[in-house]
Amino acid sequence: xxxxxxxxxxxxxxxxxxxxxxxxxxxxxxxxxxxxxxxxxxxxxxxxxxxxxxxxxxxxxxxxxxxxxxxxxxxxxxxxxxxxxxxxxxxxxxxxxxxxxxxxxxxxxxxxxxxxxxxxxxxxxxxxxxxxxxxxxxxxxxxxxxxxxxxxxxxxxxxxxxxxxxxxxxxxxxxxxxxxxxxxxxxxxxxxxxxxxxxxxxxxxxxxxxxxxxxxxxxxxxxxxxxxxxxxxxxxxxxxxxxxxxxxxxxxxxxxxxxxxxxxxxxxxxxxxxxxxxxxxxxxxxxxxxxxxxxxxxxxxxxxxxxxxxxxxxxxxxxxxxxxxxxxxxx
Amino acid sequence: xxxxxxxxxxxxxxxxxxxxxxxxxxxxxxxxxxxxxxxxxxxxxxxxxxxxxxxxxxxxxxxxxxxxxxxxxxxxxxxxxxxxxxxxxxxxxxxxxxxxxxxxxxxxxxxxxxxxxxxxxxxxxxxxxxxxxxxxxxxxxxxxxxxxxxxxxxxxxxxxxxxxxxxxxxxxxxxxxxxxxxxxxxxxxxxxxxxxxxxxxxxxxxxxxxxxxxxxxxxxxxxxxxxxxxxxxxxxxxxxxxxxxxxxxxxxxxxxxxxxxxxxxxxxxxxxxxxxxxxxxxxxxxxxx
Numbered sequence: 001x002x003x004x005x006x007x008x009x010x011x012x013x014x015x016x017x018x019x020x021x022x023x024x025x026x027x028x029x030x031x032x033x034x035x036x037x038x039x040x041x042x043x044x045x046x047x048x049x050x051x052x053x054x055x056x057x058x059x060x061x062x063x064x065x066x067x068x069x070x071x072x073x074x075x076x077x078x079x080x081x082x083x084x085x086x087x088x089x090x091x092x093x094x095x096x097x098x099x100x101x102x103x104x105x106x107x108x109x110x111x112x113x114x115x116x117x118x119x120x121x122x123x124x125x126x127x128x129x130x131x132x133x134x135x136x137x138x139x140x141x142x143x144x145x146x147x148x149x150x151x152x153x154x155x156x157x158x159x160x161x162x163x164x165x166x167x168x169x170x171x172x173x174x175x176x177x178x179x180x181x182x183x184x185x186x187x188x189x190x191x192x193x194x195x196x197x198x199x200x201x202x203x204x205x206x207x208x209x210x211x212x213x214x215x216x217x218x219x220x221x222x223x224x225x226x227x228x229x230x231x232x233x234x235x236x237x238x239x240x241x242x243x244x245x246x247x248x249x250x251x252x253x254x255x256x257x258x259x260x261x262x263x264x265x266x267x268x269x270x271x272x273x274x275x276x277x278x279x280x281x282x283x284x285x286x287x288x289x290x291x292x293x294x295x296x297x298x299x300x301x302x303x304x305x306x307x308x309x310x311x312x313x314x315x316x317x318x319x320x321x322x323x324x325x326x327x328x329x330x331x
Numbered sequence: 332x333x334x335x336x337x338x339x340x341x342x343x344x345x346x347x348x349x350x351x352x353x354x355x356x357x358x359x360x361x362x363x364x365x366x367x368x369x370x371x372x373x374x375x376x377x378x379x380x381x382x383x384x385x386x387x388x389x390x391x392x393x394x395x396x397x398x399x400x401x402x403x404x405x406x407x408x409x410x411x412x413x414x415x416x417x418x419x420x421x422x423x424x425x426x427x428x429x430x431x432x433x434x435x436x437x438x439x440x441x442x443x444x445x446x447x448x449x450x451x452x453x454x455x456x457x458x459x460x461x462x463x464x465x466x467x468x469x470x471x472x473x474x475x476x477x478x479x480x481x482x483x484x485x486x487x488x489x490x491x492x493x494x495x496x497x498x499x500x501x502x503x504x505x506x507x508x509x510x511x512x513x514x515x516x517x518x519x520x521x522x523x524x525x526x527x528x529x530x531x532x533x534x535x536x537x538x539x540x541x542x543x544x545x546x547x548x549x550x551x552x553x554x555x556x557x558x559x560x561x562x563x564x565x566x567x568x569x570x571x572x573x574x575x576x577x578x579x580x581x582x583x584x585x586x587x588x589x590x591x592x593x594x595x596x597x598x599x600x601x602x603x604x605x606x607x608x609x610x611x612x613x614x615x616x617x618x619x620x
Contacts, residue, residue: 055426061429063429112608112609112610112612113612114608114609114612116425117368117425118563118608118612120429121563121604121608122605122608124556125560125601125604125605125608126605128556128597128601129602132594132595132597132598132601133598135594136594136595249552249556250552253433257430260426260427260430264426295445296441296444296445296448297440297443297444297445297548298445299441300437300438300440300444301438301441301442301445303437304434304435304436304438304441305434305438307430307434307437308416308431308434311427311430311431312416312419315423315427
C-alpha cells in the first residue's frame with residue numbers, strides 16, 4: 001500500500017481514496033451485469049499493465065500477448081481438469097511456463113537483433129503458431145474447447161477458485177492493485193531507469209554500460225509471468241477455453257488498446273484506458289439493442305471510429321491529458 | 332504418395348503463390364517508401380474482392396478485367412488515406428501508426444460485414460472447371476490465368492519504378508528522404524502516390540484471388556498476416572523478394588495441406604517466418620544491414 005501513495009500530493013491521494021472506496025464498495029451497489037462489466041474492465045486493466053511493462057517501460061512492442069494468456073489459462077485448467085491440481089499450484093505452473101516462453105522468445109529475438117516491427121511480427125507468429133498447435137491438441141480439447149467443471153456457483157471456495165462473480169471481482173481487483181504497486185516500485189527503481197533508457201535510445205543505453213540484452217529479457221519474462229495470471233483468472237472465471245478465442249491476434253490487440261489509449265508508459269494509463277474502452281464497447285452494444293439495430297458490425301465500426309478519434313487527437317493517451325488536473329504530477 | 336500428385340499440388344501452390352506475391356508487393360512498396368506498416372492490407376484486399384464481386388455481378392465482365400477498375404478504386408482509396416490520415420503519423424512512433432491502421436482495419440472489416448453479411452461470396456466464370464494437361468500435370472485454368480495476370484501486374488510495377496520519372500522520384504524518397512526534399516520533390520504527394528500504388532496492387536491481387544477462393548469479411552486479418560510474412564521472408568523493400576517469397580509460401584502451404592493437414596497450412600507458414608527471422612532476418616533476397 002505504501003508503494004501506491006508515497007510521495008503523492010494530497011489532492012491525488014484524495015482522488016485515489018475515492019477510487020478505492022468506489023471499487024471496494026461497487027459489488028454492494030451494482031447489479032450482476034454491471035459487475036460483469038467491471039470485472040472485464042479490471043481484467044483488461046491488469047493485462048494492460050503487464051503489457052505496459054514490456055512496451056511502455058522497456059519499449060519492446062509485443063503484439064502476441066494472447067500467447068501468455070493462453071498458455072497460463074491452459075496450464076492451470078489442464079492441471080485442474082486432468083489431475084485435480086489446486087488452481088493456486090496451477091497458477092505457479094502457469095507462471096513458470098509463461099516466463100519460460102517469454103524468455104525463449106526474448107532470447108531468440110534479442111540475440112539475433114530483431115527489434116521494432118520485426119519483433120512485433122515475431123510475437124504474432126509465435127502466438128499464431130501456438131494457436132494452431134492447440135487447435136490440434138486433443139488432450140486439451142483441441143478446437144472443441146476445454147471445459148472446467150462448475151459445481152455450485154453460490155459457494156465461495158477460494159482454495160479451488162470456485163465461487164460467485166463477486167469473488168472473481170475482488171481477485172482481479174487485488175491483481176490490478178498489486179500490478180500497479182509493482183509498476184510504481186519498478187519505475188522508481190534502477191531497473192525502471194534502465195528500461196526507460198533502453199526505450200528512448202538503446203544504443204546510447206548500451207554505450208553507458210547497461211546490459212540491454214539482460215534488462216530486455218527481464219522485461220519480457222516479468223511481463224509474461226504477470227500475463228499468465230490473467231490467463232489463470234480467465235480459465236476459472238469463464239470455465240471454458242477455445243484456442244481460437246484465447247490465442248487469437250484480436251485478443252492481443254484488445255490487451256494493448258487500453259494502455260495505448262490510456263497513456264503508454266504511464267502508471268495509470270492502462271487502468272484508465274481499460275475503464276474507458278470496455279464500458280464504451282458495452283455501451284455501444286446496449287445502445288444498438290435500444291435502437292433495435294441488429295446489423296452485425298455496426299458496433300465495431302463505431303468502436304473503430306472512436307479509436308481513430310482518440311489516436312488522432314490524443315496521441316499520448318487520455319491519462320497525460322487529465323493527470324495534472326487530478327493533482328498527479330505530470331509524468 | 333504418388334509423385335504426380337505432389338507435382339500437381341506444388342504447381343498449384345506456385346501459381347497461387349504468385350498472386351500472394353502481388354498482394355505482398357503492395358505492402359512492401361508502402362513499407363519501403365513511406366516506412367509505415369499497413370496493418371489494414373488484408374482488409375483492403377477483401378474490400379477489393381467484394382468490389383469485384385459486385386462489379387462482375389452487375390456487368391458480367393471477367394474478374395481479371397475487373398482488376399483494372401477495382402485497382403483504380405483502391406488506388407484512390409489508398410491515396411486519400413495517406414493524404415488525409417496517415418501522413419500526419421509518418422514521423423510518429425510505430426505503435427501509434429499501428430493503432431491508427433488497426434482502427435482503419437476494424438472499420439473496413441465491419442463495414443464489409445454490415446454491407447455484405449458474414450456469408451462467403453464468389454464469382455462464377457465459365458472456365459472454372461477447365462484445366463490444361465501437360466504430361467502428368469493437370470493444372471486449373473483459373474490458376475494459370477490468375478498467376479499470369481499477377482506476373483503482368485508485377486511487371487508493370489517494376490517497369491514503373493525503373494523507367495518512369497515518377498517511379499524514380501519515389502525511389503529517391505525511399506533512399507534519402509531529406510535529399511528528396513532538397514531537390515524539390517513533393518514528398519507528400521509521392522507518399523500518397525506510393526500508398527495508392529500499394530493499395531492498387533493488393534486490389535488487383537484481390538480480383539485474381541477471387542478466381543481461387545471465396546471471400547468473407549473475417550479473412551481480412553489473415554490476409555494481412557500472410558502479406559507480412561511474405562514480405563519479411565522475401566526481405567522488406569525487395570520487390571523481387573516479395574514475389575519469390577509468395578511462391579515459396581504458396582508452395583509450402585499447398586504441400587503442408589497435402590502432407591500434414593489442410594488446417595495445419597498456416598502453421599508451416601508461421602514456422603517458416605520464425606526460421607527466416609532468426610537465421611536470415613534481412614529476408615531471402617533482402618540486403619544485409
